[in-house]
Amino acid sequence: MDQLLTQIQNYYLFAARFLIPLICIYLLLSCARRLFASGKNQTIARLVMQDSAVDFDITSQESAIGRSAICDIRLNLPSVSRRHAVLTYNEKFGFKISAVGNAEIRVNDIPVDGYAYIQNGDVVELGGVKFCLTAVQDITSGSHSAPRRSKGAVFEAVMLTLFQLLAFFEIALHYQTELPVSVAAAFGLLIIGEWIYFAIRRFRGNIQIEILGLFLTTFGMLVAASAAPSSTMKLLLCAVIGVGLLSGFCFIFRDIELTMKLRYFVAGATILLLVVNLIFGENLNGARNWIRLGSVISFQPSELIKFAFIFVGAATLERLLTAKNIVLFLGFSCCCIGALFLMRDFGTASIYFVTMLIICYMRSGDIRPILVILAVAVVGAVVIINVMPYVTNRFEAYRHVWEMAADQGYQQTRTMIAIASGGLFGLGGGNGNLYKVAAADTDLVFGFVCEEWGMIAAFCICASFIILAIYAFKCTRRTGSAYYAIAACAAAGLFIFQASLNIFGSTDLLPLTGVTIPFVSNGGSSMIASWALLSFIKAIGQQTGPTLPASSPAGRGVTSRRARI
Amino acid sequence: MKQMSLRAIVMLIISGVFLAGLIVFCCFYVTDASDWALYPANTHLFNDGQISRAGKITDRNGTVLAQTVNGERIYNDSRSIRKATLHAVGDLDGFIKTGLQSQYLGALCDYNLIDGVYQLQNTGNDLQTTLDADVCATALEGLGNDAGTVGVYNYKTGEVICMVSTPTYDVEDADDVQKAKDGAYAGVYINRFLSATYTPGSTFKIITAAAGIDTFSDIYEREYVCQGGVEIDGEWVSCMGYHGTQTLTEAFAHSCNAYFSQLAVDVGQQKLDEFAQKAGFNQSFAMDGISAATSFFDISATRDIDLAWAGMGQFTNMMNPLQYITMLGGIANGGSTPNPYMVESITSPMGIPLHINLFRGSTTVFDSKICAEVTELMRNAVKNNYGTWRFPGLDVCAKSGTAEVGEDQTPHSVFVGFTTDEDLPLAFVVLVEHGGAGSSRACNIAASVLQSAREHVVF
Numbered sequence A: 001m002d003q004l005l006t007q008i009q010n011y012y013l014f015a016a017r018f019l020i021p022l023i024c025i026y027l028l029l030s031c032a033r034r035l036f037a038s039g040k041n042q043t044i045a046r047l048v049m050q051d052s053a054v055d056f057d058i059t060s061q062e063s064a065i066g067r068s069a070i071c072d073i074r075l076n077l078p079s080v081s082r083r084h085a086v087l088t089y090n091e092k093f094g095f096k097i098s099a100v101g102n103a104e105i106r107v108n109d110i111p112v113d114g115y116a117y118i119q120n121g122d123v124v125e126l127g128g129v130k131f132c133l134t135a136v137q138d139i140t141s142g143s144h145s146a147p148r149r150s151k152g153a154v155f156e157a158v159m160l161t162l163f164q165l166l167a168f169f170e171i172a173l174h175y176q177t178e179l180p181v182s183v184a185a186a187f188g189l190l191i192i193g194e195w196i197y198f199a200i201r202r203f204r205g206n207i208q209i210e211i212l213g214l215f216l217t218t219f220g221m222l223v224a225a226s227a228a229p230s231s232t233m234k235l236l237l238c239a240v241i242g243v244g245l246l247s248g249f250c251f252i253f254r255d256i257e258l259t260m261k262l263r264y265f266v267a268g269a270t271i272l273l274l275v276v277n278l279i280f281g282e283n284l285n286g287a288r289n290w291i292r293l294g295s296v297i298s299f300q301p302s303e304l305i306k307f308a309f310i311f312v313g314a315a316t317l318e319r320l321l322t323a324k325n326i327v328l329f330l331g332f333s334c335c336c337i338g339a340l341f342l343m344r345d346f347g348t349a350s351i352y353f354v355t356m357l358i359i360c361y362m363r364s365g366d367i368r369p370i371l372v373i374l375a376v377a378v379v380g381a382v383v384i385i386n387v388m389p390y391v392t393n394r395f396e397a398y399r400h401v402w403e404m405a406a407d408q409g410y411q412q413t414r415t416m417i418a419i420a421s422g423g424l425f426g427l428g429g430g431n432g433n434l435y436k437v438a439a440a441d442t443d444l445v446f447g448f449v450c451e452e453w454g455m456i457a458a459f460c461i462c463a464s465f466i467i468l469a470i471y472a473f474k475c476t477r478r479t480g481s482a483y484y485a486i487a488a489c490a491a492a493g494l495f496i497f498q499a500s501l502n503i504f505g506s507t508d509l510l511p512l513t514g515v516t517i518p519f520v521s522n523g524g525s526s527m528i529a530s531w532a533l534l535s536f537i538k539a540i541g542q543q544t545g546p547t548l549p550a551s552s553p554a555g556r557g558v559t560s561r562r563a564r565i
Numbered sequence B: 001m002k003q004m005s006l007r008a009i010v011m012l013i014i015s016g017v018f019l020a021g022l023i024v025f026c027c028f029y030v031t032d033a034s035d036w037a038l039y040p041a042n043t044h045l046f047n048d049g050q051i052s053r054a055g056k057i058t059d060r061n062g063t064v065l066a067q068t069v070n071g072e073r074i075y076n077d078s079r080s081i082r083k084a085t086l087h088a089v090g091d092l093d094g095f096i097k098t099g100l101q102s103q104y105l106g107a108l109c110d111y112n113l114i115d116g117v118y119q120l121q122n123t124g125n126d127l128q129t130t131l132d133a134d135v136c137a138t139a140l141e142g143l144g145n146d147a148g149t150v151g152v153y154n155y156k157t158g159e160v161i162c163m164v165s166t167p168t169y170d171v172e173d174a175d176d177v178q179k180a181k182d183g184a185y186a187g188v189y190i191n192r193f194l195s196a197t198y199t200p201g202s203t204f205k206i207i208t209a210a211a212g213i214d215t216f217s218d219i220y221e222r223e224y225v226c227q228g229g230v231e232i233d234g235e236w237v238s239c240m241g242y243h244g245t246q247t248l249t250e251a252f253a254h255s256c257n258a259y260f261s262q263l264a265v266d267v268g269q270q271k272l273d274e275f276a277q278k279a280g281f282n283q284s285f286a287m288d289g290i291s292a293a294t295s296f297f298d299i300s301a302t303r304d305i306d307l308a309w310a311g312m313g314q315f316t317n318m319m320n321p322l323q324y325i326t327m328l329g330g331i332a333n334g335g336s337t338p339n340p341y342m343v344e345s346i347t348s349p350m351g352i353p354l355h356i357n358l359f360r361g362s363t364t365v366f367d368s369k370i371c372a373e374v375t376e377l378m379r380n381a382v383k384n385n386y387g388t389w390r391f392p393g394l395d396v397c398a399k400s401g402t403a404e405v406g407e408d409q410t411p412h413s414v415f416v417g418f419t420t421d422e423d424l425p426l427a428f429v430v431l432v433e434h435g436g437a438g439s440s441r442a443c444n445i446a447a448s449v450l451q452s453a454r455e456h457v458v459f
């Protein structure tokens, strides 16, 4: 009986190890093709220039108006500032025009102080040029939450499930009769759960984002099933919580005004959580970054705060242009990074730091201060490496791991041995030997995936992050708000940087810092945080339905308020 | 939002850097992954740092030299065969760097870049050598407790049937292994056949004779006088005996130092150098991709007396056994010979051949006319000096050497040559460190090894 099962395992593996990478590649290509399909910008409304035949189509919820070439609506006139005004659309309040700095704006000949809400037919005057805001009926009618990609993602969903089944059977055949029930249940629930989710979403919208997330999560569960089977179910539960958060956040993000208000609350909560962590945190593997609640639940606040960090850091175009207020964010960043330093979690601190740089650049567009900060940080890092013995010790082995294969280079050399052993197609789920090394399923997870599932599969994980980054880039142009753009780019950048630190750290191309690969490394907090971060990337491609009432019943009164800075 | 999309180009840059990092990693993978996989800490292939998954290594008759049974490496049952083939097969710790278990570890374990260490049967690949275990054991018996090496190969096909290096130890005897590790046997991890160089002694006269044949058309009429030696540059070069007036044939048979030192001087620096290069000195040799030590010959800017010593195989000359045996094979085979090899085949458990032998190449030494004349000189040396009775049933051409290696030290005993039998075309090199006269110790070993080959080996 055992012999027969072993024979089946051998021959199943012989075929599956080629099939799985093939399906992974096909799945990714298919997702990328759908995600990168260039969406057409919808015209929300039109600005008709008076005394002239020039019209401007408004295709985004946020449009910059000014003389500069990078403005969405370019008025190349000396009387107009480089960045003169921002036109914002919001579902609740309709259109709103905000002046940049002290720029002069008049609505229906009344001077505007700060910003004003405008309606269909209102005449806006910028630097002597008059426009009339006109609804575009034929385009807007029926465009409300119009599913551009009506085809749906059934095919990708089927490929994903096929991959999950093939991979699960490898694990099952590895354990043979000793397969833990919780592992089988976790994979069963994963597949059932994802199909329920797909059904609810009707396979529509940019659901490929969730498919990529589930693809990565599957690898996380496969690693857990092999390295620490008892944690597989926990990981699934965290993924379910993560998907719930993603749905919730995406719902909140639709209301950009509410999102902007929530930022202050989230920032406060974050700092509170960090303080709690600093006081009650527990030390695990040299870093005081764990909080224990009762006897069952323990989590890493530094993982969860990644979401809050980006949530607080991103801002709308209006905010960016009217209030160039980056100091508050920098202060907040320093609090977070400083707290991580105190916890001695330098890997995560560097992730926060890079995320901060991306956000700063996306907000200011200015590369010089970023370079200055980077230079200071490099000097700081060198000092820390040379002064702090705990860190120095870690960096000693860098680029000399084979000479220190028995001590400081132990983890890296074992990772490279695992990678070479796995080859391109892997040795099959559960057949690796890396699990004997400490942190194999977290810090060294790249080697773990390479050994059991092969380098092609591991590169598919990398490709998923690259697809997400390119998606964030492609959507920036057509997304509703700068908030989404900044947040999505920051999240995708964080994923890639974190994956880089893990992959190149464990293979000795960079010093080993001990960070996780999002979704893939075994860890509940990391799983939840990864899904929460994915919601930023999901949100950037979301179709927030722009509807402009053809004729406003609410009257034409101009409401003018003093802008709050 | 135009502004934002310009700034978002930073995402492409970040992705590009990430991709570049992955490409760098791939480059390291291509160049270094075999070192990673074959590192003794890889528990897929090693157990406690010792090879645990590798296929069989067999000799030419299928006798198992080493195999893996239940994750443990087991060598041949016979202690003398284990010891005799140790340097060819290799030890368990990888100390013998030129052993097949080091050099062909990837193939034996079935590691490759594409599949890693995956193998359906999980047994590794089998490697068949061209060696003959019994002939090797005979050679080891002859060498006894002395350091030295014996190599024998078929100069028509390149098959190496015997390659033994001493001192050696028994890998299955824990005490012996420990003694080897403790340094009880000097240079025990070195395969002397591949990695050592020795003073060639009088065997170098083969090359000097070849240079003489090429230089003087009347070489056989040319005579030099031996007065128990000869004076060159005011220095006395002594001879083993008082040979009187000598021709080349007589001098070669008696190994007359006086004759050859004068011939070397007359042949001249340039010609001697040319023939040493042709013989393979200062060239790199390799067997199955395993590099051998390079022989050394340098007589630039030397006096006549140095030239004379060089022509007799002393001075700074150093030969490598692999280079030497290839030269002898070349002479025997009429000018050129297939390069020696010992890896006959590597076969996967499914029976798929994995080792293609198309590119072994061949080595050319002297013109066929010179080779034929040198062969006659060597045949004559056996007839008139060493005695054909030592080699019953075989037609052997040979030259002995007694290589001086310093004051107060017994010289190395060297005996090299080849058989000219159609069905047993073997070239051989026998070297016993501090073994005394080449015509006795090394010659006896050569005789017994050749008899053993005659009994056991069929080509």
Ligand SMILES: [Zn+2]
Residues within 6 Å of the ligand: B226, B227, B228, B229, B239, B240, B241, B242, B243, B244, B255, B256, B257, B258, B259
């Ligand atoms: Zn003489």
